[in-house]
Amino acid sequence: MTILSYVLAFLVSIGVLVAVHEYGHFWMARRLGIRVLRFSIGFGRTLWARRGADGTEYALSAIPLGGYVKLLDEREGPIDPALAAHAYNRKPVWARILVLLAGPLANFLFAVAAYWVLFVAGVPALKPVLGEVEPDSIAARAGLRSGDEIVGVGGRDTGTREAAVLALIDELMNGEPIELRLQDAGGDTRVARLQVDGDRRGLTEPGALLPGLGFDFWYPVVPARVGKVLPGSPAERAGLREGDEIRAVDGEPVADFAALVARVQPQPAARLVLTVTRGDGTLDLPVEVESQREGDRLVGRIGVQPAAPAALPDGMRTLERHGPLGAIVHATDKTWDMSVLTVRMLWNVATGDVSVKNLSGPINIAEYAGFSARQGILAFLSFLAIVSVSLFVLNLLPIPILDGGQILYQLAELAKGSPLSDRAQAVGQQIGLLLLLVLMSFAFYNDLSRLFS
Numbered sequence: 001m002t003i004l005s006y007v008l009a010f011l012v013s014i015g016v017l018v019a020v021h022e023y024g025h026f027w028m029a030r031r032l033g034i035r036v037l038r039f040s041i042g043f044g045r046t047l048w049a050r051r052g053a054d055g056t057e058y059a060l061s062a063i064p065l066g067g068y069v070k071l072l073d074e075r076e077g078p079i080d081p082a083l084a085a086h087a088y089n090r091k092p093v094w095a096r097i098l099v100l101l102a103g104p105l106a107n108f109l110f111a112v113a114a115y116w117v118l119f120v121a122g123v124p125a126l127k128p129v130l131g132e133v134e135p136d137s138i139a140a141r142a143g144l145r146s147g148d149e150i151v152g153v154g155g156r157d158t159g160t161r162e163a164a165v166l167a168l169i170d171e172l173m174n175g176e177p178i179e180l181r182l183q184d185a186g187g188d189t190r191v192a193r194l195q196v197d198g199d200r201r202g203l204t205e206p207g208a209l210l211p212g213l214g215f216d217f218w219y220p221v222v223p224a225r226v227g228k229v230l231p232g233s234p235a236e237r238a239g240l241r242e243g244d245e246i247r248a249v250d251g252e253p254v255a256d257f258a259a260l261v262a263r264v265q266p267q268p269a270a271r272l273v274l275t276v277t278r279g280d281g282t283l284d285l286p287v288e289v290e291s292q293r294e295g296d297r298l299v300g301r302i303g304v305q306p307a308a309p310a311a312l313p314d315g316m317r318t319l320e321r322h323g324p325l326g327a328i329v330h331a332t333d334k335t336w337d338m339s340v341l342t343v344r345m346l347w348n349v350a351t352g353d354v355s356v357k358n359l360s361g362p363i364n365i366a367e368y369a370g371f372s373a374r375q376g377i378l379a380f381l382s383f384l385a386i387v388s389v390s391l392f393v394l395n396l397l398p399i400p401i402l403d404g405g406q407i408l409y410q411l412a413e414l415a416k417g418s419p420l421s422d423r424a425q426a427v428g429q430q431i432g433l434l435l436l437l438v439l440m441s442f443a444f445y446n447d448l449s450r451l452f453s
Contacts, residue, residue, distance in 0.1 A: 005370050005373065005374065006366045006367055006369060006370025006371075007366060007370075008370075009366070009369035009370045009372070009373035009380070010362070010365060010366035010369040010370065011064050012369075012373075013365075013369045013383070013384060013387060014064060014065060014066075015041060015042075015064055016384065017107065017110070017384065017387060017388055017391055018041060018066055018067040019041050019067065020106050020107060020110045020388070021067075021103045021104070021106055021107050021391060021395070022039060022040075022041070022067045022068065022069050022103065023039075023106060024102040024103040024104070024105055024106025024107070025069045025099055025100075025102050025103045025106075026039050026056075026069050027102060027106075028098055028099045028101075028102035029069065029071055029088070029099050029102075030054075032091060032095045032098065032099065033085070033086055033091075034071055034072065034086060034087070034088050034091060034095075034099065035055070035071065035072035035083055035086040035087070036054075036055075036056045036069060036070070036071060036072075037055075037056065037057065037070045037071065037072055038056065038057045038058075038059060038068075038069070038070040039056055039057070039058050039059070039069050039070075040058075040059040040060070040061050040067055040068055040069075040070075041059070041060050041061065041064070041067040042059075042060055042061030042062060042063050042064045042065070042066065042067060043061050043062075043063040043065070043066055043067075043068075044061050044062040044063040045061060045062040046059050046060070046061050046062075047059075047060045047061060047062055048060045065362075071087075071088040071099075072086055072087045072088060073087055073088045073089050074087050074089050074090070075089055093410050093411075093413055093414045096410050097407055097410050097411075100403045100406050100407050100410070101403070101407065103395060103403055104391070104392045104393075104395040104396050104403055104404075105392075107388045107389070107391045107392040107395070108335060108339070108388075108389070108392045110384075110385075110388045111335040111338070111385040111386075111388040111389045111392065112328075112331045112332050112335045113331070114331075114381050114382070114384055114385035114388070115327075115330070115331035115334045115335060115385055116327045116328060116331040117378075117381060118331075118378060118381060118382060118385070119320060119321060119322045119326075119327035119330050119331055120321070120322065120323075120324055120327045121321075121378060122319050122320070122321035123319070123320040123321070123378070123382075124317065124318075124319055125159075125160035125161065125162065125317075125318050125319070125320055126160065126161050126217070126312070126316060126317060126318070127149055127159070127160065127161070127315075127316055127317070127318050128149060128150040128158055128160065128161045128163070128164035128165075128217060129147065129148070129149045129217060129218045129316060130144060130145070130146055130147065130148045130149070130150070130215050130216075130217065130218060131146060131215070131216045131217055131218035131219060132146060132215065132216055133145060133146055133214060133215045134214035134215065137213065137214020137215070138194050138195065138196060138212070138213045138214050139194065139213050139214040139215040140214055141195065142180070142192045142193055142194045142195065143190075143192050144180070144182065144192055144215055145184070146218070147184060147185045147218070148182040148183065148184055149182065149183045149184075150164045150180055150181070150182060151181050151182065151183045151189065152180065152181030153167035153168055153170075153171055153178065153179070153180055153181075154167060154170070154171040154174075154178065154179055155179070159318055159320065160318060160320065161217055165209065165210075166337075166341060168209060168213075169204070169209065169341070169345075170341055170344065172196065172200055172203060172204065172209075173200075173204075173344055173345075173348050173353060173354065175200070175353075177193040177194060177195050177196070178193065178194040178196065179191060179192075179193050180192045180193070180194065194213060196213075200353070201352070201353060201354065201355055202355070204348075204353075204354040204355045204358065205355040205357050205358075206355075206357055206358060218316070219258065220312060220313075221256045221258070222256055222257035222258065222306045223245070223256055223257060223306070223307060224245060224246040224247070224254050224255075224256055224257045224259065224260045224306075225243065225244070225245050225246075225257075225306065225307040226240055226241065226242055226243060226244040226245075226246065226304045226305075226306075226307065227242065227304075227305050227306050227307035228242060228304065228305040229241065229242060229303065229304055230303035230304070230305070232303075233290070233301075233302065233303020233304070234287050234288050234289060234290050234301075234302045234303055235287060235302045235303040235304045236303065237287075237288070238274070238285045238286060238287035238288075238302075239283075239285055240274070240276065240285060240287075240302075240304060241278065243278070243307070244276045244277070244278050245276065245277040245278075246260055246274050246275070246276055247275045247276065247277055247282070248274070248275035249263040249264065249272055249273070249274060249275075250263075250272055250273055251273070251275070257306045264289060264300045264301070264302055265299045265300050265301075266299070266300065267289055267300045268289060268290070268291035268292070268298045268299060268300040268301075269288075269289060269290075269291050269300070270289045270300065271286060271287070271288055271289070272286070272287055272289060272302075273285070273286050273287075274286075274287055287302050289301070289302055290302065290303065335385070335389060338385075338386065338389045339389050339392060339393055342389060342390055342393045343393055345358060346393070346397075359439070361440065365387065368383060369383060399432040399435050399436065400425070400428035400429050400431065400432035401429055401432035401433055401436060402432065402436075405428065405432050409425065409428070
């Protein structure tokens with residue numbers, strides 16, 4: 001059922017975002033007097049089709065992994081001479097470029113609209129307050145201390161953990177010391193600089209940034225007391241009960257629930273001995289750790305939940321909310337910042353300064369789609385906004401098979417004074433297809449590595 005929900009969430013995501021993208025092309029073509037022959041969501045066998053009063057055929061097709069808008073074009077075959085003025089190829093270069101830009105722009109505007117809804121509704125988040133700082137780490141050498149709040153990175157305010165992490169990644173790509181503005185528990189502020197020597201690329205791998213810098217964000221201490229034993233879990237088979245206090249794992253003491261997780265998670269399929277206090281007695285219970293997938297890795301689980309999830313202090317929480325007008329500005333800024341970061345990430349992947357492991361394929365995207373959908377409509381909307389930004393950027397890349405490559409063709413025609421030859425365009429399409437295949441190969445490899453590692 002989980003896999004099915006992930007697949008359905010992925011298909012809904014692709015369907016919505018492709019419809020938005022293609023509607024951008026459709027809307028602009030219609031405004032410029034270009035005849036639209038077909039507007040299809042999906043490829044392959046037609047499942048449903050209807051011809052509108054405008055003469056356009058609207059269709060849903062069997063393979064829901066894309067879509068297209070088919071425009072009247074003399075280069076694709078003979079057309080009615082009476083409709084020649086409405087052919088795409090008869091329009092001036094600027095008009096064709098506007099049609100090509102409209103698809104990516106529609107994805108950009110969709111992301112703005114999604115972030116607007118999120119900012120009006122209110123986005124709950126956690127403040128970037130530091131927890132444990134590793135001794136002799138980059139963070140420790142810079143003077144970071146537990147309890148410090150990161151209020152700014154590289155001159156930008158960071159009110160949330162997400163904002164702090166994204167700003168850290170952005171600054172990491174500059175190759176300079178990362179300047180942090182910190183505020184301690186007493187309200188005093190100071191500036192610290194993270195001096196990252198050596199290979200920065202390793203810090204850009206998924207999940208490597210904060211451990212590599214030597215700190216984590218603060219979370220409340222939760223006692224290693226069993227609140228619930230999941231039915232059919234390794235813990236139930238081992239004889240663990242509600243109220244048991246887990247004191248040690250394989251003889252090594254655990255101070256809290258986080259320490260218990262830290263001992264169990266890295267050992268999927270291992271056999272561990274838990275030292276448990278029950279009433280006035282102490283028991284040693286052997287448990288067979290279960291393997292479960294979490295993102296791109298296998299982790300150990302024994303099937304216990306803490307006695308009482310500790311509530312985060314109100315001072316640790318924040319709510320990013322704006323009025324309807326202010327939310328427009330913040331949503332536009334957020335979409336633009338995410339777009340710029342995506343461009344920088346892609347460029348640095350191409351130059352080798354950022355790990356290629358950051359490229360995600362459909363498997364990983366489906367996992368995120370399903371996970372966000374299960375968290376609620378606002379989380380799913382946030383996911384759609386992020387993917388829509390990615391589509392905005394990717395479709396503007398100067399690769400001939402994408403909108404950006406087609407714009408390049410139009411600009412070449414403008415400079416040359418006549419269209420490029422069919423041979424030149426065919427070679428460009430082949431190069432573009434090859435580049436996309438290379439990109440997708442890396443993405444699929446990363447997906448499969450995460451799945452089977």
